[in-house]
Amino acid sequence: MRILLLAMPDTADVIDLFGKLPNLGLANLAGNLPGHEVRVLDLVLYKPRIRGVLEKVLSEFRPELAGLSAMTFQFDTLLRVARFLRRRDPALKLAAGGYHATLMAREVTGGDPGLPLDFLIRGEGEAAFRELADELGKPKPDLSGIVGLSYRRGRAWTHNPGRPLLDLGTLPLPRREARLEEKFFFFDQSIDVVETSRGCPYNCKFCSITGMYGRTFRPFPLARVLEDLKAVRRRGTQAVFFADDNLTFDTGHFRRLCRAITDHGLNDLRYATQASAVGLARHPELVAEMKRANFWMVFVGFESMSESNLKDMDKPTSPEINRQAAALLRQYDIGMIAGVVFGYPEDTGASITRNYRLMKKMRPDLIYSQYLTPYPKTRLRREMLAEGLVTNVDDFRTYDGFHCNIRTRRLDQAGLYRSLKLESLKSYFDPTLYVGNFFLRHNPLAFFRAIGRAMLSILAMVLKGGQPAQKLDI
Numbered sequence: 001m002r003i004l005l006l007a008m009p010d011t012a013d014v015i016d017l018f019g020k021l022p023n024l025g026l027a028n029l030a031g032n033l034p035g036h037e038v039r040v041l042d043l044v045l046y047k048p049r050i051r052g053v054l055e056k057v058l059s060e061f062r063p064e065l066a067g068l069s070a071m072t073f074q075f076d077t078l079l080r081v082a083r084f085l086r087r088r089d090p091a092l093k094l095a096a097g098g099y100h101a102t103l104m105a106r107e108v109t110g111g112d113p114g115l116p117l118d119f120l121i122r123g124e125g126e127a128a129f130r131e132l133a134d135e136l137g138k139p140k141p142d143l144s145g146i147v148g149l150s151y152r153r154g155r156a157w158t159h160n161p162g163r164p165l166l167d168l169g170t171l172p173l174p175r176r177e178a179r180l181e182e183k184f185f186f187f188d189q190s191i192d193v194v195e196t197s198r199g200c201p202y203n204c205k206f207c208s209i210t211g212m213y214g215r216t217f218r219p220f221p222l223a224r225v226l227e228d229l230k231a232v233r234r235r236g237t238q239a240v241f242f243a244d245d246n247l248t249f250d251t252g253h254f255r256r257l258c259r260a261i262t263d264h265g266l267n268d269l270r271y272a273t274q275a276s277a278v279g280l281a282r283h284p285e286l287v288a289e290m291k292r293a294n295f296w297m298v299f300v301g302f303e304s305m306s307e308s309n310l311k312d313m314d315k316p317t318s319p320e321i322n323r324q325a326a327a328l329l330r331q332y333d334i335g336m337i338a339g340v341v342f343g344y345p346e347d348t349g350a351s352i353t354r355n356y357r358l359m360k361k362m363r364p365d366l367i368y369s370q371y372l373t374p375y376p377k378t379r380l381r382r383e384m385l386a387e388g389l390v391t392n393v394d395d396f397r398t399y400d401g402f403h404c405n406i407r408t409r410r411l412d413q414a415g416l417y418r419s420l421k422l423e424s425l426k427s428y429f430d431p432t433l434y435v436g437n438f439f440l441r442h443n444p445l446a447f448f449r450a451i452g453r454a455m456l457s458i459l460a461m462v463l464k465g466g467q468p469a470q471k472l473d474i
Contacts, residue, residue: 001064001137002036002039002062002063002065003033003036003038003064004038004041004061004065004067005026005066005069006066006068006069007023007025007042008068009043009047010074012073013467014457016044017457020044020183021184022042022179022184022192023193024195026067027176028126032127032172033130039179039180040179040180041053041181043081047472050474051474054474055088058092063092064093065094065095065132066085066094067096067097068096069096069097072100072104072376072396073398078096079116080472082094082096082117095120097122099208099211100396101121101122102120102121103376105120109157117152118151119132119149119150120151122150123163124148128147128149143158143160146160147161147164148161148163165214168197173224173231176231186239186297190236190237192235193242193243194225194228194229195220195242195243195244196219196247197220197245197247198217198244198245199217200215200245200246201215201217201246202215202246203215204315205313205378205383207375208375209245217250219253222256222260229269233268238269239271240271241273242273244273246275246276247274247275248278248279248280251282254286258290258292261294262289262293270294272295274300274301274339275298275301276317277301277322277326278316280298281324281328282321287328287331288332291333291334295334297336298334298335299368300326300337301315302317302326302338302359304344304355306319306355309346312344326363330363334438335439336362336363338359338368339368340359340367340369343406345408346408347411352423353419353423356423360430363432363436365433366439370401370402371402371404373401373406374390374399390405391404398467418465421458421462422462424458428451428454428455428458429455
């Protein structure tokens with residue numbers, strides 16, 4: 001069967017000024033489809049002009065089944081792409097997967113008889129999508145036994161039982177060669193994505209991960225990870241981003257990974273990942289091993305420098321732990337992107353300014369600031385809806401962390417939006433951002449190019465009082 005796998009083009013705020021990373025999930029699906037002809041199309045590389053490449057692949061490849069992946073804020077675009085595909089080829093079978101399709105399956109299928117989808121893949125998709133593709137190739141497909149699948153039967157939908165979490169040791173390597181385009185980058189270097197584990201046992205109120213995997217942590221076999229890294233290196237890629245949900249949860253696993261990278265001579269690649277502050281701060285020896293393995297950048301979810309905000313979100317860190325983690329990254333000269341969230345219920349304009357100032361004192365190389373967002377099925381959403389703090393309840397197109405969909409007890413939506421955007425804009429004019437900046441020292445031209453464009457974009461948002469609309473030509 002000819003299968004087309006599609007990642008949506010939507011990105012949030014100014015992220016794609018700094019980099020565009022591939023969708024690893026689709027390469028994983030491709031690797032789990034033996035006997036099928038597969039193409040992977042990551043539409044982020046083509047936006048806003050995606051019509052041409054869609055028409056080209058439909059004409060030349062003639063897929064029989066298409067799998068579309070989307071996060072919550074991308075799901076409306078997924079439906080637009082699905083309608084476009086259906087108009088061009090009414091016989092093409094369409095399946096959707098990802099967090100939103102998993103957590104909101106009954107809501108997605110319950111209200112729109114014209115929904116342009118035939119299937120939803122709930123949870124981890126590798127096994128369910130393979131079984132679906134295999135079954136559709138039979139003269140009389142029987143979908144009733146595919147766990148984790150929702151499918152249309154006439155005008156109604158059937159939701160098969162959920163699929164248990166996969167044994168990650170059984171999964172083949174991603175099939176990256178199925179990609180139709182690979183111009184992915186971070187600053188001025190080519191980059192790919194690898195995972196060494198899935199899941200996070202923490203239970204932060206704002207996070208959707210537990211809705212997908214429960215409170216679990218499952219590492220891949222180290223031998224598989226090393227083979228994947230070797231495969232990435234053979235493709236000429238310069239850097240790798242580890243997309244684990246919480247790589248620092250099991251520091252023993254992470255340290256073994258770092259040692260294996262060094263022992264196998266794979267530290268000629270440059271590595272980046274996301275990490276928890278507590279995982280770094282409590283294990284200084286881990287940061288030293290990360291440096292030896294050539295980790296050059298870490299995104300740290302500090303979230304706040306307010307003790308009360310962190311406790312209210314059940315975030316397992318503190319301002320002091322945040323400072324310790326930041327100091328370690330500085331000590332070992334590893335680039336640091338500080339993830340910070342604003343819009344906690346007690347936030348005011350003054351508290352946002354104070355927290356931003358405290359965040360800057362830790363001397364991050366970039367600050368990635370977002371609004372608290374009530375993602376579907378999270379505890380945070382239930383609490384904020386009950387208190388009337390959600391100003392946009394169901395237009396999920398703006399649930400990207402950079403649109404403001406809430407108010408606080410003391411700031412209305414417009415006031416909250418403006419307060420954070422002004423602090424973000426001011427940070428680019430703060431000379432302390434540039435003194436000793438890791439990215440400025442290592443990637444000066446790419447850094448200034450991205451920073452300049454980001455400043456102009458954020459200034460336009462401040463003046464306009466809102467995020468720009470993302471336009472597509474379909």
